[in-house]
Amino acid sequence: MRMGDLAVEAEGLQKRYGQTHALRGVDLTVKSGTICGLLGPNGAGKTTMVRILTTLLTPDGGQARVAGYDVVREAEQVRYRIGLAGQQAAVDELLTGRANLEMVGRLYHLSGRAARQRAEELLERFDLVEAAGRIAKGYSGGMRRRLDLAASLVAAPPVLFLDEPTTGLDPRSRLGMWEIIRELVAGGTTVLLTTQYLEEADRLADRIVVIDTGQVIAAGTADELKTTVGGEQIDVVVRDPARLADATTALRRAGGEEPQVDAETRRLTISVTGGVAALTGVLRELDAAGIEADDLALRRPTLDEVFLRLTGHVPDQIAEGAREEEPALAGVR
Amino acid sequence: MSALQIPARPTAPFERLRWAIADSLTVTRRNLAHIRQVPEKLLDVTIQPVIFVLLFAYVFGSAIQVPGGGSYREFLLPGIFAQSITFLAITTAVGVANDMQKGIIDRFRSLPMARSAVLVGRTVADLTQSVLGLLVMSACGLVVGWRAHNGVLDTLAGFGVLLLFGFAMTWLGTFIGMSVRTPETANTIGFVVLFPVTFIANTFVPTQGMPTFLRLMAEWNPLSATVAACRQLFGNPGMAYTGDAWPLQHPVEASVGYSLILLAIFIPLSVLRYRTATTR
Numbered sequence: 001m002r003m004g005d006l007a008v009e010a011e012g013l014q015k016r017y018g019q020t021h022a023l024r025g026v027d028l029t030v031k032s033g034t035i036c037g038l039l040g041p042n043g044a045g046k047t048t049m050v051r052i053l054t055t056l057l058t059p060d061g062g063q064a065r066v067a068g069y070d071v072v073r074e075a076e077q078v079r080y081r082i083g084l085a086g087q088q089a090a091v092d093e094l095l096t097g098r099a100n101l102e103m104v105g106r107l108y109h110l111s112g113r114a115a116r117q118r119a120e121e122l123l124e125r126f127d128l129v130e131a132a133g134r135i136a137k138g139y140s141g142g143m144r145r146r147l148d149l150a151a152s153l154v155a156a157p158p159v160l161f162l163d164e165p166t167t168g169l170d171p172r173s174r175l176g177m178w179e180i181i182r183e184l185v186a187g188g189t190t191v192l193l194t195t196q197y198l199e200e201a202d203r204l205a206d207r208i209v210v211i212d213t214g215q216v217i218a219a220g221t222a223d224e225l226k227t228t229v230g231g232e233q234i235d236v237v238v239r240d241p242a243r244l245a246d247a248t249t250a251l252r253r254a255g256g257e258e259p260q261v262d263a264e265t266r267r268l269t270i271s272v273t274g275g276v277a278a279l280t281g282v283l284r285e286l287d288a289a290g291i292e293a294d295d296l297a298l299r300r301p302t303l304d305e306v307f308l309r310l311t312g313h314v315p316d317q318i319a320e321g322a323r324e325e326e327p328a329l330a331g332v333r
Numbered sequence: 334m335s336a337l338q339i340p341a342r343p344t345a346p347f348e349r350l351r352w353a354i355a356d357s358l359t360v361t362r363r364n365l366a367h368i369r370q371v372p373e374k375l376l377d378v379t380i381q382p383v384i385f386v387l388l389f390a391y392v393f394g395s396a397i398q399v400p401g402g403g404s405y406r407e408f409l410l411p412g413i414f415a416q417s418i419t420f421l422a423i424t425t426a427v428g429v430a431n432d433m434q435k436g437i438i439d440r441f442r443s444l445p446m447a448r449s450a451v452l453v454g455r456t457v458a459d460l461t462q463s464v465l466g467l468l469v470m471s472a473c474g475l476v477v478g479w480r481a482h483n484g485v486l487d488t489l490a491g492f493g494v495l496l497l498f499g500f501a502m503t504w505l506g507t508f509i510g511m512s513v514r515t516p517e518t519a520n521t522i523g524f525v526v527l528f529p530v531t532f533i534a535n536t537f538v539p540t541q542g543m544p545t546f547l548r549l550m551a552e553w554n555p556l557s558a559t560v561a562a563c564r565q566l567f568g569n570p571g572m573a574y575t576g577d578a579w580p581l582q583h584p585v586e587a588s589v590g591y592s593l594i595l596l597a598i599f600i601p602l603s604v605l606r607y608r609t610a611t612t613r
Contacts, residue, residue: 054443076342079445090440094367106359107446109340109352118337135370151440155339 007032007067007159007190008053014061015048015214022048024214025062030192030207032158035185037205038194041311045214046194047086050163053192054084067159083152086163089144090151093137097128097147100136104154122150126180142173149180160184162193166200178204198304212311225306232275234282236268237295244268250285254278266294342445353447360441360454364428365461377424378466382417383473389413389537390477400539401573408571410470410479411491411563412536415556417466418499419531422506423523425459429510430519433610452603456503463499467492482568491566494588498559501595508599511606535560535581541574552578555591562588 008030015023023045030036040046051057053066055075064071067081084090091100098119105115123132126146131139136147145165152160162181166174181204185191195201201208202222210218210225218225234255238247244263251259251270255278259270272278279298286293301309343349368374386409394405432438432455441451471479481488506523513519533550534540534557540548551557561584564571580587 056439056442076445079443080339080342082443084439084443086436086439088436088439090436090438090443092363092437093435094370095363099363099366103359103363104440104444107356107441107444107450109342109355114338148436156337 004068005032006030006065008036008064008192010049010053010062010064012062013049013052013059013064015045015052015057016060021214023052023059026211026214026216028209028216030190032190033185033188034206035181035191035193035204037201037208038192038211039196039198039201039208039307040194040211041196044211046196046211047163048214049211050084050086050161050192050194054082054161055079056084080155081157081159083149083155083157083160084163085145085149085152085160085165087165087167089148091136091144091147094135096133096135097139097143098123098132100147100151101154104151108155118154122153126150140173142169142176145169145173145177146180149177153184158188159190159192162191164194164196166195166197174200198307210307210310217310218306226301228306232272232278232298232300234270234272234279235295235297235299236270236282236286236293238266238268239292239294241266243291246289247286247291250289250291251282254281254285272298349447353449353453356447356450357453357457359446360450361457361461364455364458368462374424375462375465377420378417378463379469381420382413382466382470385416386410386413386470386473386477393537397538399570400541401570403570404478406474406478407480407569408564409537410474411560411567411569412534413474414467414470414495414563415498415560416531416536417470418463418495418559419502419527419556420523421459421463421499422502422509422527423520424462425456425503425506426509426513426519426523427516428455428459429507430513430516433511434515448608449604452507452607456500456507459503459506460496460500464496467495479569481566483566487566487568490585491563494559494562494566494585497592498555498588501592501599504596504599504603507603508606511603511610530554530556535571539571539574540576548576549578552576552581555580555588555595557581558584558587558591560584 006029008028010026010028013023013026013028014021026045026049028036028038028049038046038049048057052059053064053071055071055078058072066078069077069081071078092103095103101119101122102115105118106112110118123129126149128143128146128150131143136144139147149162149165165181166177169177178200181191181193193200193204206221208220208222208225209216218228220228234251236247236251238244241263244261244266247268248259248261251268255270255272257271259268261268270282275298279296283296343352389409390406394409397405399405399408429452432451438451481491509523509526510519513522533547534554535551536556540551540557543551558580561572561575561581563569565584575581580591
């Protein structure tokens with residue numbers, strides 16, 4: 001095994017589809033045993049990235065090693081060490097759940113008995129025993145994803161690629177999938193997952209890489225990203241609309257900066273540094289001016305705001321799970 | 334997790350070939366398992382040829398004179414066999430186009446399996462399916478009065494020639510399936526290309542009455558060689574007129590030759606397409 005400290009090392013990866021640059025020189029490293037979240041809007045190049053790292057696509061430029069092997073020159077070695085599961089569940093719809101897993105086992109040249117045994121283990125682990133004898137076509141979205149993930153784990157690969165593993169899933173299935181991913185990493189698996197859900201990256205990933213239009217635009221832990229983009233904010237909701245102007249003056253005195261005012265919701269927002277101390281200062285000024293507040297809160301920016309600031313657009317609102325599939329060809333807008 | 338031992342891929346060429354064959358068989362089993370779920374897939378190779386046998390035997394049969402005499406139904410059956418074997422290309426084209434559209438192809442491509450296994454598994458499964466079709470058609474032929482007159486060996490040789498041609502057709506179908514975007518297009522293209530091919534031939538009517546241009550096309554049509562080979566090996570009528578065309582004068586050699594040439598063209602082309610193709 002040649003895998004050292006880094007399970008994934010990509011350098012300057014480029015991919016073009018005709019005139020479209022899907023990737024324009026992406027660097028990416030994932031430490032062994034960690035979860036890296038590749039975050040980006042639709043068409044940012046996430047799927048292209050995963051397809052290159054899983055040997056499904058050849059890059060036009062740059063190089064990448066997965067588990068210590070070059071994805072182009074040593075593709076077969078890479079394939080022995082990776083699992084791939086994605087939004088387009090790679091299962092055979094006309095085979096039963098059990099037959100799907102046994103087939104994958106046989107393709108790893110497990111004996112018939114070993115393949116059956118491995119299939120049973122995975123069916124049990126992913127709560128598919130009851131559905132094992134039915135064809136995958138009738139499975140729910142969540143079951144299909146679990147079967148897909150189980151199929152990618154037949155050979156217990158050290159590196160796992162998950163392309164939008166929860167897109168289109170209902171909230172309960174999503175939580176279940178997160179639980180499974182955490183368990184895998186606890187067992188030593190390295191995971192690279194792509195997502196357009198900021199919450200998912202925030203909750204799961206040790207490290208987040210934000211890509212947009214085929215380029216890395218930020219990387220770091222969720223906390224680091226939040227800090228780079230901007231510090232904390234204080235929100236004040238004033239009870240009496242008539243006192244908005246007075247409140248603005250009070251906040252300006254407390255924070256020095258110009259507050260943002262939303263007259264309709266009577267909300268004032270001011271950027272601060274210093275956390276609780278700044279909050280105390282604001283309280284004191286409001287009190288001195290005799291202004292009553294309905295709500296007062298200190299908050300850090302959400303990843304949504306980080307995302308908006310970095311990419312210049314609001315992340316896709318697909319949380320309703322309305323969208324089942326995205327075009328496999330990433331990079332097209 | 335119990336001790337999971339994933340065997341390492343061998344490096345010796347012979348061992349690698351053995352693994353590639355095993356992979357192909359795994360995929361073949363997968364494709365045959367599909368038939369259990371979608372039995373209507375078998376209609377193409379069973380009901381359809383039976384309808385053709387009945388239609389031609391009873392509707393056209395009375396109007397067509399077999400050169401050299403003999404029963405039209407005995408003349409017809411080798412034609413029906415060969416036509417149905419030719420349409421195997423459409424079945425395969427649709428199957429391949431379907432596979433390429435589905436997520437399962439990403440699974441196959443990300444596994445350390447033989448690259449050729451997905452296509453070989455498809456063609457072998459389709460060919461297996463067509464054996465069933467030949468059995469059904471033979472039974473139907475026996476009912477309407479068709480017989481193979483030259484003994485077991487020649488009869489088996491006749492079916493062998495048909496299956497070899499069928500294998501060539503599955504690879505033509507694979508190439509069509511790899512070249513289009515949807516199963517519907519695969520179906521349409523397969524049909525538009527192959528339907529005329531099965532009629533501009535000696536399948537249903539003797540070629541001697543055709544206008545010269547059509548007659549030449551018909552006589553050099555690989556399908557005609559296969560039909561003629563069957564007529565010769567089964568001892569069915571229609572071999573009295575062979576024209577000037579070499580393939581009809583040496584139908585067995587010609588059919589086998591055509592099949593091998595088609596395989597030599599379409600296997601490499603299909604595998605090449607598969608290597609470069611992605612799902613989109």
